[in-house]
Amino acid sequence: MIQVYKTTEELSKAAADLFVQAAQEAVQANGRFTVALTGGSSPEQLYRMLAQPPYRDLVPWQQTFVFWGDERWVNLEDDRSNAKMAFTTLLHHVPVPQEQVFPMWGEGEPEEFAIDYEKKLQSHFANMPAQFDLVLLGMGDDGHTASLFPGTPVLKERERWVQAYYLEPQSMYRITLTAPCLNQARKIVFMTYGEKKAKALQEVLQGEHNPETYPAQLIQPQQGETVWLVDEAATSLLTAQP
Numbered sequence: 285m286i287q288v289y290k291t292t293e294e295l296s297k298a299a300a301d302l303f304v305q306a307a308q309e310a311v312q313a314n315g316r317f318t319v320a321l322t323g324g325s326s327p328e329q330l331y332r333m334l335a336q337p338p339y340r341d342l343v344p345w346q347q348t349f350v351f352w353g354d355e356r357w358v359n360l361e362d363d364r365s366n367a368k369m370a371f372t373t374l375l376h377h378v379p380v381p382q383e384q385v386f387p388m389w390g391e392g393e394p395e396e397f398a399i400d401y402e403k404k405l406q407s408h409f410a411n412m413p414a415q416f417d418l419v420l421l422g423m424g425d426d427g428h429t430a431s432l433f434p435g436t437p438v439l440k441e442r443e444r445w446v447q448a449y450y451l452e453p454q455s456m457y458r459i460t461l462t463a464p465c466l467n468q469a470r471k472i473v474f475m476t477y478g479e480k481k482a483k484a485l486q487e488v489l490q491g492e493h494n495p496e497t498y499p500a501q502l503i504q505p506q507q508g509e510t511v512w513l514v515d516e517a518a519t520s521l522l523t524a525q526p
């Protein structure tokens with residue numbers, strides 16, 4: 285499903301509505317809400333909205349469990365940290381219990397951390413389907429999503445839920461949920477806007493199936509639903525306008 289908005293404010297409001305709806309439905313059905321946050325700049329306005337009324341008061345924060353879809357392996361004070369952005373814009377301003385928030389950062393080597401993060405997820409989902417209620421994702425100009433970058437071996441991962449690897453062009457480690465893990469989600473919401481995303485959006489949605497080059501094509505939830513929240517500029521190269 286593709287929903288097109290004129291402004292990023294309208295797009296972020298739509299994302300906030302979906303966030304509230306997913307949270308309330310999950311808590312009603314299972315007594316808790318498990319979400320994977322996205323990084324980058326696209327969700328910043330959404331996070332600021334969720335931190336304020338009316339949205340802040342509509343989310344059942346006490347029953348919310350926060351994970352991340354991906355992270356740059358930098359400490360939590362570093363401006364490149366996806367978690368830092370989410371804490372400063374959202375998580376420091378809402379009553380989510382600290383022990384229910386799982387940033388992708390810790391002691392030791394990134395590969396070991398990825399194994400531990402996977403164990404945390406396994407224990408969180410023990411005795412129930414390993415399904416996020418909501419996964420928020422962005423998409424880079426190059427078609428990457430989470431830290432699934434074009435041409436990287438992690439794109440071929442079929443077993444592991446979490447992987448760490450060194451991303452040579454950025455000279456840093458990345459940690460990411462893998463496609464098989466993301467694709468278990470009940471709902472996946474992409475937030476993608478701006479002209480710079482137009483080419484990748486066209487390739488991902490209407491191009492040939494080539495996830496090695498456009499990794500966002502790997503996102504195909506097995507049972508869940510994918511919603512693309514986009515603006516008009518991002519849709520400018522789509523041949524059939526949604």
Ligand SMILES: O=C1O[C@H](COP(=O)(O)O)[C@@H](O)[C@H](O)[C@H]1O
Nearest residue numbers: 322323324325326422423424430
């Ligand atoms: O590096 C990353 O980039 C993507 C896209 O970011 P955006 O600034 O274009 O929104 C993001 O989804 C991912 O979480 C992040 O690590």
